[in-house]
Amino acid sequence: MALQLLRHALVSLLVVAVHAAGATRAGGDMHHLQMVTSTAGTARAVASCASWRLGVETNNIRDWYSIPAECRSYVRDYMYGDLFRQDCAVVAGEAAAYAEGLELAGDGEEVWVFDVDDTTLTNLPYYADTGFGAEPYNATYFDEYVANATAPALPEVLELYEKLLSLGIKVVFITGRHDDEEAATVKNLRSAGYHTWEKLVLKPSSLGSSVVPYKSGERQKLVDAGYRIVGNMGDQWSDLTGAPEGDRTFKVPDPMYYVG
Numbered sequence: 001m002a003l004q005l006l007r008h009a010l011v012s013l014l015v016v017a018v019h020a021a022g023a024t025r026a027g028g029d030m031h032h033l034q035m036v037t038s039t040a041g042t043a044r045a046v047a048s049c050a051s052w053r054l055g056v057e058t059n060n061i062r063d064w065y066s067i068p069a070e071c072r073s074y075v076r077d078y079m080y081g082d083l084f085r086q087d088c089a090v091v092a093g094e095a096a097a098y099a100e101g102l103e104l105a106g107d108g109e110e111v112w113v114f115d116v117d118d119t120t121l122t123n124l125p126y127y128a129d130t131g132f133g134a135e136p137y138n139a140t141y142f143d144e145y146v147a148n149a150t151a152p153a154l155p156e157v158l159e160l161y162e163k164l165l166s167l168g169i170k171v172v173f174i175t176g177r178h179d180d181e182e183a184a185t186v187k188n189l190r191s192a193g194y195h196t197w198e199k200l201v202l203k204p205s206s207l208g209s210s211v212v213p214y215k216s217g218e219r220q221k222l223v224d225a226g227y228r229i230v231g232n233m234g235d236q237w238s239d240l241t242g243a244p245e246g247d248r249t250f251k252v253p254d255p256m257y258y259v260g
């Protein structure tokens, strides 16, 4: 069953990849030194899209609004190529090895926190249609995409999810999706292969946009309720920072957008 779903997810991703294969490939990682302007108005030099991606993944580059225009084909090729898959496999593999090495109490209080968008589910179909993060965020389209409930699982994370459950670790999803998107999110998680969870925490529509206070506050509630957060995984640093972070954090690669 799980394998079938995994295959289904991979096929979905491949369909998207074939869809976008018509575009020209990037000429390489290196680009001429160019200045790009962020929303904050500061000019930044992008000498290499690979270096830019490393800066993004390590949280050295922050508060960026969209990917540098000249890195559009680089990001597309990364997302559809082997490297993204391999990078995801490294993250999920390290997380699985860490979880397997834990001395678990097995008391039902050990939990793993997952973010949803671009962590357990991939929004690559949406981003493929909107320039891989080069075009401005289209809230109307993204809301349609969420309501559609057809986001595929990130296969490596789904595999980790199954491993955690088999170890007796419970799963808690903490998502920036709003509570009025609960039905679509439940439907999508289930159809993507995530069949069981301890809690699915959605953001109250009344809450502002700041992620770190919301997510860390929800983790604190888990700790206050007696849970021990053995692991925490997300595609944004704002999923991972802010006490209590969890015993270990794992960053899923995502060069397409920044959520502070």
Ligand SMILES: *[C@@H]1O[C@H](CO)[C@@H](O)[C@H](O)[C@H]1NC(C)=O
Binding pocket: 138, 140, 141, 144
């Ligand atoms: C945003 O998405 C909606 C719905 O798909 C579409 O009708 C609209 O043209 C898009 N806006 C832009 C600026 O691309």
Ligand SMILES: *[C@@H]1O[C@H](CO)[C@@H](O)[C@H](O)[C@H]1NC(C)=O
Binding pocket: 141, 144, 145, 146, 148, 150
């Ligand atoms: C909704 O799902 C259908 C069927 O998978 C797909 O063809 C369509 O592109 C999706 N629309 C959005 C906005 O995600």
Ligand SMILES: [Mg+2]
Binding pocket: 115, 116, 117, 118, 119, 234, 235, 236
């Ligand atoms: Mg996310």
